[in-house]
Each structure stands twice: as structure tokens, then as C-alpha cells.
Amino acid sequence: MTPLIETRKATRILRGEIDTTLVRDIDLAINPGEFVAITGPSGSGKSSLMYLLGLLDTPTSGDVLIQGKPTAKMDEDARAKLRLETLGFVFQFHFLLAEFSALDNVTLPMRALGKLSDKAMRARGLDLLTRLGLKDHAHKRPDQLSGGQRQRVAIARALANDPQVILADEPTGNLDTASTEQVFGIIQTLVGEAGRSVIIVTHDPHLARRASRRLHVVDGQLAPVPEDD
């Protein structure tokens, strides 16, 4: 079975007056249906690793393979297309477009991909929002929604093009306990649908323990998960 995402000695160095190594020599493979949590102390490079896995960033050396395809030498447009088709993102901040309604935010990736008719996009957007319990909020703008609701809209948007992988960077970092439980619960239900994998970056050990696999990052390298976690 081809892994969904695979890294080969992926290293990312930020060039500057002093070079900063964000991640170094990462070798890992994520298979369909896996629920992976990336943990580590702040500044350890766990977000940087996620950006590499999500093709938002390019490795300085090594490679990241998506469904067996090497991506390091792809141009920006090809990587953007791959992101649009196979990857879905949820960030710590909802990152919704403020002037667009919840529904318009959800249909945005579909419109960029342009595979469905306008009507089908709308229907699918409404479906996703309904599934996330936001049926009545489809036409509200982000500033009319609560933090938990916004994050659920962001999840709906991540699901817009039915991606193989959802990448979530501290998706509950800004939420209260009740909303955290709700949003995390939803993310958990996405795992395994049509072989979908979920990769979540978190500093919360309680949430990390609910994943099927944990990757612990220390100083930009994979390390064994600490026993007390």
C-alpha cells in the first residue's frame, strides 16, 4: 500500500544571518485511515513539520511524497493544485474570509477547483455545514459566529474537495473546553472515511492520546514519546 504522505530525509532550514534548522532528517510515512498526532514542546518544529507534510513549505533537502509522487521539485502551481485536491487544512485561527458568508467560505475551494456546477457546490457546501451542525448559520459572516462555530466552518471548508488528508494545526488552541470537545470529536469522526487520514498538531497530551499514533518532535527531530505523557 502506498502511504498517503511519506517524507525522505526531509530537512527545512530557514536561511538568515544565522541559519535556523526547523526540522531535520525526518523519515515518516502516513497511511490511509491513520489518525496521527504530532506533539512536542513549543518551538520544537511540530508546526514546521506539518507545513512540510501539507506542501505549504518546501524542504531545503530531502523530499515529501504525496501518494508516491515526489513534490520537492514541483512548481508552486502544481503544489497548489495538489493541496487543493488532496489536502484539507484547519489552523489554530479559523482563517475564514471575513467578508464572505460561512457558505461562501466553504464553497471557495470547490470554486477554485471548478469541478462541480454552481448548484452542486452550493448543495455540497450546505450538506457539509448541516453535518457540522451549522445549517442555520450558513449565511452568517464569520464575525456573527462563535469561536467554536467558526472552527467548524473551517473544518467544513477543509472537507470541501473531499481530501484524503486533513491537516490541523492546534485546531482547538483558541477554544474553551466545551467547544474543544465538540470540535475534536468532529475531527475524530473524519478519520477513516473513505480511507481519510487526519494529522493533528497539538500540545495537549490528553487530545494526543486519543490519536492512533503519536509523533513526538524535539529540536526538529523525531523523538520517543515521553513516558509520563
Add this chain to the structure above:
Amino acid sequence: MGLAIDIAITHIRSRLRQTLVGVLGVATGVGFSVMMASLMEGSQRDFIAQLVDSLPHITISDERRTPPPQPAALIYDEVEISNLSTVDRRRGIKNPLAVMAEIESWAPAKVAPSVRANILLRQAGRDVGAVMLGIDPKREAEVSNIASKMVEGSLDNLVKASNAVLLGARLAERLGIRVGNTVTISSSGGKTMTATAVGIFRTGVAQVDDSQIYALTRSAQVLAGQTGLINELRLKANDALGARELAARVEAETGYKAVSWQEAHEDLINAFNIRNFIMYTVVGAILLVASFGTYNIISTITHEKTRDIAIMKSLGLRAALVRRIFVLEALVIGLIGMLAGFALGFAMTKALGAVEFRSPFGDATRLPVIYSPIHYGLAGAIALGASLIAAWLPARKAASVNPVEIIRGAS
């Protein structure tokens, strides 16, 4: 494309006041450009029309471009000859009726014969040099509009009195001649005649009003001392602007020097070209300044929307799409500005055209303006082009935003 338009419109809506200022900038630029162009070209055309109407389009004279060589020079080719008395040639166009008939057979023009003579006008002890044009009133009407420029008397009066003359208004003023007065005219050949002023004309061309008098062909021939003399043919072409080419052909076919009005007023045409160059430079500058406004707006929007751009790019929207969004925004501003500018320009031209002012020497006139689609097309095209260029730099910068930098900065 629909997506880019939606986002572009959303951005413009969120910046309504600034967008309005930008639109106003473009509109003012386009409006003033259109107005200026219509006034400049209007006055130019008006002037040329006046000039062309009151002067013949082509004047054929009995001269040659290069004076014919003297017989002695023809015989003794390589010898320097001096102190030779030259052979006098009989003046005038040979067989003028045949020449006229020949020209009229192929040229899209009307021809009238005339006698041009330099004369001295004497009145109350004052002498003024002038040019007498001996004409046939019937044919004259076909080549010039002098009949409509009469302020006193009429062209037909020429045949009603013996030795009758029409005078230019400024010439008449200078000498204090009124209709009915008698003047003494002497030619360079020493002939003198007493004539009666039967009319005064004003063409608006100072040179003509100042120094031209009209008489019958016969009177002019008497003064020139040569019966049957015709030393000038004047042409009115159906197409005034084609006079230069027509003149060249007439000259080639008849051998006589044919001067088009363009050649006769070369300096004026040059002055107009320079004027047009200055006008287009100023118009271009106005539109350029207007495009700075557009640049400013697009620049501000891209700065403001950096986070949105990062989000869209992280989701997988291509850089070209992001670029298109901002170029579209500039196009919308440019397009609305252009249309508003057309309306503004039209209104201002209309207002200018209604202004009436009085020249101290003439009748009340209106500012000559013309309405030409070319002016609108040109101003619009430059405005849109400038908007596109103004948007390109910020749009390119926006499209090159690295989403990771923004996302990392936000978390």
C-alpha cells in the same frame, strides 16, 4: 474567473470611499483629456476651415520651381557668364483655358482663372502696397467663399461699375475708404487707374483682410499692361486635405508651380503638430497622475488583505488567480472611472461649446469644439492601460506572498 470577480468586488465594496476617490481620479483625468482634446482639435479644425475656405486649396502660378535657364547658359554650358542681359519672357500661363479644361477633366476640383498683380493703393496722400486679384465673379464663387464674407456691398457689384474694386476690411480701415469712395491704384509697371470701392469683405485671415483687393479680370489686366493675361489658376478641391497630393500631380502634368494650402502654410501646420504633441503629452500626464491613485488603492488593498491572500494560497488557489483578483479590481475602478470620465468630458465640452465670446474685430463666436469618438477611445484606452499597469506591481507582489510566513506569524 467568477471567483476572482466575486472576491474583487468584495474587496472594492469593503473600500468604498477609497474606491470612489480612485474612480474620481480616473474620471477627472479622462474627462479633462476629452475636453482638452475636443477643444484643441476643434479650434484647430475651425482655424484650418477658415483658412481653407477663404484661400484657394491650390494656387497654380506662372512660375516654375526652378527658373528656366537663360539661352546663353544653354549654349555655353561650362562657361561662367556675367553681365548678360536676360531675355524677358512673356508672363502668364500659356493658353489658360486649355490648361483649366485639362485639369478639370481629371482632378476632383473646381478651377478659376485670375490675374494677380502687385499694386499701390493711394488715398488721401497715403500709399499702401496691396495685391490685386482680377477675377471672374461667376467662377470665383466656385473656388472661394468671398461672396459670403462681404460686410458691405457684394461680389456682383464688380460688374455694375467700371473699374470697381472690393477691399479687405482692415485695408479699408487703414486708408479710411468707405463704399462709394474713389481710390487711385498704380501698378509696378507704372500704369495708374482710378477705381471705385464697391464692397468690403472680412475673411478673418488677417493677411487677406489687410492687403487684398478684388477687381474684374479686365481691370487687373489693364494694370498689368497685358491684355488676356492669366497668371494664376486657383483650385478648390473636393477634398481639402488631399490638396498636397493633388498639387503635386497638377504640377507634374502642367509644369506650372502648384502650391497647396498646406505648403503655403507649412509653418502653421508645423505649429499645429507641435501643439498636438504638447496636448497629448499633457493629456498623458493627467491620465498618468490619475493612475497613481489606482496604484495607491490596489496597493492598500493588497496590504490589507495579505492575510486573506495567504489563506487563499494555503487552500490551493493559484498565484495567477490571486493576481487576477487585483488586476480585476483596478480594471473595475478604471472602467467606472472611464465611463464617468466620458460623461464628465462630454458635459464639460458641451458647456465650453456654449460659451460665447466677442472678438473686438468680429461677430460673436462660440468656442469651436468637436465631438470625436477617437478622443474618447484614446483617453479610455490610456486610462484602462494605466490602471492595468498600476495594478500589476502590487498584484504581483500580493501573489508572491508565502502563506507559511503569514500563518506562522499569526500563530
